[in-house]
Amino acid sequence: MAYQTIDVKPIAGALGAEILGVDLSRDLGNQEFDEIHQAFLDHKALCFHEQDLSPEHQVALASRFGQPDIYPFIKALPDVPEVIEILKTERDTVNFGGGWHSDTSYLPQPAMGTFLHALEVPDSGGDTMFANMQLAYETLSATMKGMIDGLVGVNSSAQNYKGGRAKKMKELDGMKDKFIDSSEISIAEHPVVRTHPETGKKGLFVSRAHTTNFKGMTVEESEPLINFLSDYAVRPEFTCRIRWRPGTLVVWDNRCTQHFALNDYNGQRRRMHRVTLRGDRPA
Numbered sequence: 001m002a003y004q005t006i007d008v009k010p011i012a013g014a015l016g017a018e019i020l021g022v023d024l025s026r027d028l029g030n031q032e033f034d035e036i037h038q039a040f041l042d043h044k045a046l047c048f049h050e051q052d053l054s055p056e057h058q059v060a061l062a063s064r065f066g067q068p069d070i071y072p073f074i075k076a077l078p079d080v081p082e083v084i085e086i087l088k089t090e091r092d093t094v095n096f097g098g099g100w101h102s103d104t105s106y107l108p109q110p111a112m113g114t115f116l117h118a119l120e121v122p123d124s125g126g127d128t129m130f131a132n133m134q135l136a137y138e139t140l141s142a143t144m145k146g147m148i149d150g151l152v153g154v155n156s157s158a159q160n161y162k163g164g165r166a167k168k169m170k171e172l173d174g175m176k177d178k179f180i181d182s183s184e185i186s187i188a189e190h191p192v193v194r195t196h197p198e199t200g201k202k203g204l205f206v207s208r209a210h211t212t213n214f215k216g217m218t219v220e221e222s223e224p225l226i227n228f229l230s231d232y233a234v235r236p237e238f239t240c241r242i243r244w245r246p247g248t249l250v251v252w253d254n255r256c257t258q259h260f261a262l263n264d265y266n267g268q269r270r271r272m273h274r275v276t277l278r279g280d281r282p283a
């Protein structure tokens, strides 16, 4: 599509684009918003550098795309309940989001999109990778597609954290005080092949991080295929990598991507603000 109000520069073959010429702290005009939204559907992860955005601005921006949601496991900023802080301090060795996943896929209505705004970033390291789940699905063999088309994945909030989410969160020096230990494990069943409600395209919706097994199959039976699909889906040619600067805002579509926060900057500090959007029931 030809864009008139924004400049769209793809950053990889698979997905991801940098958007130039936009100040997100202003109210976006309708055409400008429509073009950004189209770019979001086309490129799946959009990167805007040098954005001076307050938490309130970030929520207002997210509200143009959908309904900002409350994240169940981390206390929000005191005055802005839709914004959580993702912080890795100089003392932390574990990070948040350090495994391939799609946000909150263990909820009945997983997050549709996520807006992450960088406040403090390491001199180098701390990049985030994204992978295109539609490209991954499309490139599977017809026989494999036939095998997985009807499968349902069981997704659990406890899966990523063998030994418990609480134990893992307590290892995060920067975030442990904000952790909400509901001790409730959230489990949701979703199709392994998900149809994007806006583009109609099919994509994989399965990950080692959250999928424990396929419905009607044991963990032992499911694991080899979960592992194959999870690894296949993040082959280098299906990914892009975003290098953050202070002020970078990235918005990604959790319905057709996974992401991975690199943990390669021990001894340095990284601080972000995050807003997620309420999603639909995957189908």
Ligand code: OGA
Pocket (backbone or CB within 6 Å): 086, 096, 097, 098, 103, 114, 116, 127, 128, 259, 260, 261, 262, 272, 274
């Ligand atoms: C997230 C997440 C990635 C990052 O906020 O959902 O996974 O790079 N973070 O911090």
Ligand code: MN
Pocket (backbone or CB within 6 Å): 097, 101, 102, 103, 259
């Ligand atoms: Mn995440």
